[in-house]
Amino acid sequence: SQQGEEDPQALSIQEGENATMNCSYKTSINNLQWYRQNSGRGLVHLILIRSNEREKHSGRLRVTLDTSKKSSSLLITASRAADTASYFCATSGSARQLTFGSGTQLTVLP
């Protein structure tokens, strides 16, 4: 079963705008990761935030984590058409496996 639920399920924005996706989860975690999946491809790891961190940046990506609310957000700034993809959050507990959310389909219009 999926632990994470992403919101919104689909998001359409203009190139240059910021895109924000949210993820909620149910159980305690060691870390939370975000992955991108382009159509017809495998998932690609984007960024990881540990449970004792609140915010992390990587290039145009900003991730926040609120363990009290069991939620995370992914912000993509200055979006580009190439950012069009599905974005998944994944949580990791004490074991090695990841539990993936249902994903947000992002469309960036040129």
Added chain:
Amino acid sequence: DAGVIQSPRHEVTEMGQEVTLRCKPISGHDYLFWYRQTMMRGLELLIYFNNNVPIDDSGMPEDRFSAKMPNASFSTLKIQPSEPRDSAVYFCASSTRQGDYEQYFGPGTRLTVT
């Protein structure tokens, strides 16, 4: 590094046939994961291995599914007999004991069972 390699990329088979999906993880990675992705159920973990040993196969849907990892550089996922509801994209991913459990995914095998 070539990344995780999966074959075949596409497989079309008839109901009742045996299907074998193959995966070569990234060299040096000691964890290997098999996932199934469908529109209805999203991305589901089927089974994962550590140092070639199956650790958790609770996600394997039925006895028709089996997975092996005979050595550190090769794994198979077999479905026998296949059914139309097995149609999905199957991903293999690998990771290393170092780091924070990031996983590296292969391109997937799109399976269609008619």
